Amino acid sequence: MSAGSQLKLNIPKTMLIGLGFLAVSMAWSVYAAYVPLILTDEFKLDSLTVGVIMTIDNIFAVLFQPLFGRLSDKTKTKWGRRMPYVLICAPICAMLFAVIPHMRMIVTFMLTVISFNLLMSAWRSPVVALMPDVTPSPLRSQGNGIINLMGGIGSALAMLLGGVLANIGGMQLPFLCVSAFMIGVVITMFFTVKEPQLVAIAAKHNEELLESEKKEGLVSDAASSSDTPKQKTGGRKLVSLISMLFTVFFCFCGFNVLESYFTLYATRTFPELSAGDASIMLGIFAASFLITAVPAGFAAAKWGRKRCIVCGLIVDIVCFTIMFLTKNLYVLYPLIVIGGLAWSFSNTNTLPMVVDMTDSGSVGRFTGYYYSFSQAASVLSPILFGFLLRITDNNYDIMFLYAGIALTMALISVSFVHHGDVKKASGKVSASDILSNLDD
DSSP: OOHHHHOOOOHHHHHHHHHHHHHHHHHHHHHHHHHHHIIIIITOOOHHHHHHHHTHHHHHHHHHHHHHHHHHHHOOOTTOSSHHHHHHHHHHHHHHHHHGGGOOSHHHHHHHHHHHHHHHHHHHHHHHHHHHHHSOGGGHHHHHHHHHHHHHHHHHHHHHHHHHHHHHHOTHHHHHHHHHHHHHHHHHHHHHOOHHHHHHHHHHHHHHHHHHHHHTTSSOTGGGOSSHHHHHHHHHHHHHHHHHHHHHHHHHHHHHHHHHHHHHHHHHHOTTOOHHHHHHHHHHHHHHHHHHHHHHHHHHHHHOHHHHHHHHHHHHHHHHHHHHHOOOHHHHHHHHHHHHHHHHHHHHHHHHHHHTTSOTTSHHHHHHHHHHHHHHHHHHHHHHHHHHHHHTTSOTTHHHHHHHHHHHHHHHHHTTOOSSOOOEETTEEOHHHHHHHHHO
């Protein structure tokens, strides 16, 4: 039996690491739901000013997440490289988050919001990079599936329980409860996630896999030299990285528009639908994504990450094309479910492909690149689509056409990606592919 066949994902540890992303998702969901209300009702700001303020988190993510990811790569402490950012920045974020709804002056409110956004950028990349750090390369898609599931649960909890808490104690209560949860996550991770030990175990698994496949003749000793892969594949890997990052950008361009404008489309196209009905339809899309998040990771281990991404994109392009061409509500519902399932296959496997194009010393930086491109889409795509709405006299039908074109661009971009996947050899995970990823 090969080492590759013995590899199994440590699901409990991955879920404990995923608590960090769950806390991030909860915070952003509450932030997005209630900060615009505070700005509008408390400070009487116009919609344009509110929109500008609400893009601060995306702009900070584009600018600072690669920086903090790179800093965490170079950090060396007895707690590891990533955990110090979680242990220091997350509690401060929690305290800032708790006081946001209590600010009564616009100056102090903005200082609090800006500080919160900056510090969230400081620990988001490190906490996400922790998963690929402690997970053997062939298992990173499965690990990211669990991370996505945890993030989705966090968003769902924030939206469902946040509304209940706001009804009970005003909007201050959701902020306070999420802050308390963030502190609880930090304490839990401190006592349960021993980063240095987990990183060492993952490194040992990769080494054992490589040695096993050397013995079985799946990778030669010559292939393991440190200079040969770099000389042959460095340039091609750069092309793959850039293409993968633009794949991420175009994917999020398409789906960000759906998140932002679907309720407007649904209520204007189908007058019988209320805003609540449209929100439920979006919830169905999110639920179908969550249901498939973990299976999508395991599917990638069997069929390949790139293949899963391509299949997911093709299915979503077909779904959005049909949505653009039809106005039948009974057709729309099943397409929403299928679209969410397909999006999971694409989204779950993009981050593992990006981080598997580098060595263990740059995982944080590459995680930052991933979030920079995804957040750049969140900044630019609504602006571009808003312009298209203006010149088409608010024709919301073009939303699906826009999303389909964006995903087609992603499909074209991913076709240039030839690194970052975990290939198969004789039915086993190929260590030669892992080696080519690590040496550059």
